[in-house]
Amino acid sequence: MMNMEWYRIFLHTAKLGNLTKAAHELHITQPSVSYAIKQLEAELGVKLFDRMSKGVALTTEGSALLEYVEKSFSFIDAGENKIRSLRELTAGELRIGANGPVIKHLLLPVLDQFHAEHPDVRIRLTQGKTSDIRNRLKEGRIDLGLVHLPLLDDDLNVDHLLAIQDCFVVGQAYRSLTKQSISTEDMIKIPLLLLSQESSTRAFVEQWLSSQGLHSEVDIELSSLDMLTEFAQRGYGAAFVTHSFVQDLLEQGKLFALQTREPIPTRSVGIATRRVGSLTLIANRFKEMLTADLNTNL
Template sequence: MMNLEWYRIFLHTARQLNLTKAAQELHITQPSVSYALKQLEEALGLTLFHRLPKGVELTEEGRALLGYVEQSFAVLDSAQKHLQNLKQLSEGEIRIGASDSLIKHLLLPQLNAFHKDYPGIRIRLSHGRTPDITRRLKEGEIDCALVHMPMDDPQLNIRTLAVLEDCFVVGEAYQAHAERPLTAKELAELPLILLSPGSSTRVFVEQWFAARGLTVKPDIELGSIDLLAEFAKLGYGAAFISRSFVQEELRDGKLRELRLEDPLPARSIGFAVRRDRKLSAAAEGFVRMLQDGHGQPRPT
């Protein structure tokens, strides 16, 4: 088995063509250089240097070996520099999964701050519903994920990142319904605009109605938070949406929030990583940024 240090000593000796100078450059003794070269030559079964009265000279076999050794150490140097860049967050990538709405309204401000500090980090985003994002995380396709809680999975380490307050909003056509608190039954009788089936948000609102003995069938099902707000503004009904996602429209009066006799509970958004997998330096840097208090939702 070859000793990498032998080749390092061979390289310095081949460049200096003098054992004493090579030893000084390597900060070792001249006998150590001589011994290492002897070990390498014996292992290869070839003579690499002609020993001269005032130094050494490469043999034909030594010259042939030198080209490969130079290339090998150049590759190792490049690898060390690359790893150092990864450690210093000058290079690398982070793979994050979340729903479109969480990417836009919660994750994007944090990514902007991270990208500003570490422009060399490549950010890969993939979108999907919480169940799909969770599967990708556990299969190693992404490093971390924003997920709707509650979630209890022994494979994941999940901490609360933000708290969202949901509401039903309407446009001008249904503003009269915003004048007084509504019962769940009165709300269920309105045309409802909900996210597509299977999403965590859709499951949450269906469970809220079910807990009050009501089954709802929405008039419009959409896959985008922005479209929910748009259809509500156009007067198609009441859209279920997180208040912080439409704060501008509520402030401008383009949407009105429906008051409920039985208020909706707040929901938590979690930041999830795998328990059994070491994060890359880039992903760890992003997690540290969130843990330092930057992972707060936009003010409502």
């Protein structure tokens, strides 16, 4: 049976025209090269080299073979280089999905760091709701998703990343209500500003309310955090938002958090990946970076 190693030896020998030099280059001895060439010639049934007084010279048939063998090995070389690049994270891509606020407040700083360290990695970022991200993950269109927990899916693996605390915020108009704690019943008398129906945040707040036997009439339903805070600032009502995502506005005195008597449970943001198969080296690295970063920023 044909042995691919013989081709490697053939290639070096053909290029150098000298068994002894080829042996040197391959870190083997001259008889080994002689043996390999002989095997190859026997197996192919064709003489590949003319043995000259000072070295060897390709026969016509040998030359014909060389063309192919050269190309073959150049592809192997290219493949090994590609693998090296992937291993050293100087090639490949990172495909992530997350929702808007998470991208802006959690992902972006880490992404900056990642991009600085691995500028050759192409970053493909998709914005979407947790449910979108789940689908994209399962379809293999992204490698890694940042999602709100709980996310139950047999195909996905979800690691807790960090806990977030939600709260209701209001603008100057309702500032008086923030002086002391407020019951949930009283609170929902204020017009509520919530994210649109399908979001997991909306599901969360509605579940919290219903656990207290309450139900809210939503007054204003928006699809982005920025708009929610904008409306809240202008006094349209109380917006349900993640505390740390509006930190700046709270500090600037543009928004004020209500102190709900009934505490709002914390919830988690997690990293979701496919359960089957393994992460790309890149995604792995990024995941490490995410967890490391958020642990130092505690």
